[in-house]
């Protein structure tokens with residue numbers, strides 16, 4: 174898929190929708206409306222939008238504990254997502270999952286995940302299903318750099334490669350694994366370097382640059398779709414917030430965070446790219462932000478006004494109603 | 500006596516044991532940089548350099564290394580950030596750690612402690628709130644320990660570290676901030692020895708983990724109704740102190756068994772069955788279990804309140820066995 178002004182505008186808009194969605198969710202946490210915790214994606218938006226801009230509606234995506242961005246970029250509605258974070262009955266998962274489990278199967282977004290590295294096997298499995306059925310759907314798995322240490326990473330990618338499955342493994346390497354800098358717990362710096370062990374292509378990209386992500390993923394998706402097998406793409410990125418809300422972030426300095434916000438904000442980087450090409454006037458920019466802001470305000474209002482789940486919901490969805498089977 | 504929080508008592512136990520025995524070491528995610536989510540390993544890196552290992556996110560590896568180090572004569576104390584992630588290391592726990600002594604005809608010893616923060620805390624839904632005591636009770640070769648107070652936490656963790664066999668050490672998130680008196684000086688609490696947390700005449704309430712505290716609250720409410728309940732805290736589920744439990748049941752003739760985990764095939768079920776079998780002729784009413792329903796933990800606060808047992812559930816269960 175070639176890069177067009179329209180594609181760029183979509184990516185730019187989605188980055189704002191993600192950013193404002195999360196900032197609102199954070200605000201709603203302070204108001205006591207969102208409970209549990211949030212793993213903020215702010216700062217990493219270019220990865221989600223750069224990847225998803227290459228996908229069709231019927232392509233599969235699986236995420237992580239930090240998946241608000243993956244969901245929005247794949248097309249999830251912000252109002253239902255916000256309602257999920259509130260724990261309301263109108264949420265994407267009826268309030269049963271919360272922030273770490275947002276999923277929208279109508280979009281083949283098969284879910285965020287609370288277990289690190291848990292999505293890699295299932296994504297390889299959706300790719301296997303596509304291969305068995307003979308469709309040309311592509312599966313994409315997002316996972317953090319921490320997940321590359323899990324056995325699931327090794328086992329699943331080995332099979333993805335063995336059977337040349339249509340899957341793109343996207344590692345979001347933000348340099349931290351919860352409260353630990355990656356360098357303290359990993360010898361291999363670039364997760365892309367691990368691709369060689371499975372004889373698949375491995376590429377490292379600047380994850381703050383949506384265009385760079387878009388272009389590298391375009392190639393990986395094309396390869397997967399045409400039967401060329403999996404790829405492992407590492408997006409070097411940075412999270413602007415702590416690991417989850419309430420993180421005191423003693424493992425990094427405020428200066429480091431400020432420097433990244435100043436010089437590596439993915440929204441600014443894409444804005445500059447578009448402005449240079451006269452693809453985004455300042456009036457367009459204002460309009461994008463205005464619309465995204467209005468959408469998120471509506472989402473919060475929707476969530477707030479939505480009903481709580483009924484008590485009976487506690488016991489539903491555990492199993493399919495067996496009476497309908499036999 | 501010093502008053503301290505549950506997590507502080509555990510930290511003290513860990514520090515004391517590390518000072519006592521050089522073979523004790525710590526392994527887990529975020530245990531140096533952050534001291535673990537509940538700060539139990541705080542200060543270990545400074546005081547015992549070279550004896551704490553901050554790991555990658557690799558539970559199977561962590562427990563696997565623990566088994567090997569233990570067989571080679573070390574005493575690993577492993578922190579699994581949340582109990583839920585122990586499922587990623589089930590082979591290492593169930594097929595390796597638990598079976599080694601038996602399969603090798605007594606040659607192997609696996610003195611490993613696996614610390615497991617569990618249950619509900621902040622609302623984190625189905626993959627961050629589980630308990631699974633009964634999973635491990637079911638496995639011969641494992642010891643299952645569930646402290647309910649800071650004093651018990653300290654004494655039991657010290658015993659766990661000295662045990663020559665693997666220990667699954669359950670730390671309820673609801674208990675971490677619980678404060679209580681901890682005796683001065685060194686003490687150990689033996690496994691298989693229940694503790695009467697409150698003496699009473701009318702009903703035996705066997706309570707596990709945070710349900711001990713909830714039962715103590717219920718006891719106050721029940722006093723107003725004229726019921727005097729006895730609270731028995733097993734403290735270790737495997738081995739289980741059947742004697743102390745049955746003695747109490749023979750006195751009262753009525754029993755409620757409560758835990759935070761699902762009561763279906765849960766730890767409370769084993770205790771209830773044991774009582775029904777051993778004390779049948781002493782029972783004036785059927786045994787009643789209190790636990791959560793057999794559902795995954797939901798996210799919504801509105802749903803969670805129908806899942807997690809509280810003092811009110813103990814009160815109504817006591818009313819049931821009294822009527």
Ligand SMILES: Cc1ncc(C[n+]2csc(CCOP(=O)(O)OP(=O)(O)O)c2C)c(N)n1
Nearest residue numbers: 239287288289317318319320349350351584
């Ligand atoms: C199997 C497992 N172990 C530990 C955790 C706790 N945990 C949640 S997120 C996280 C860090 C993940 O780091 P990374 O994969 O780099 O993703 P990031 O948070 O940086 O996006 C940890 C340790 C978990 N959820 N699952």
Ligand SMILES: [Mg+2]
Nearest residue numbers: 317318347349
């Ligand atoms: Mg990371």
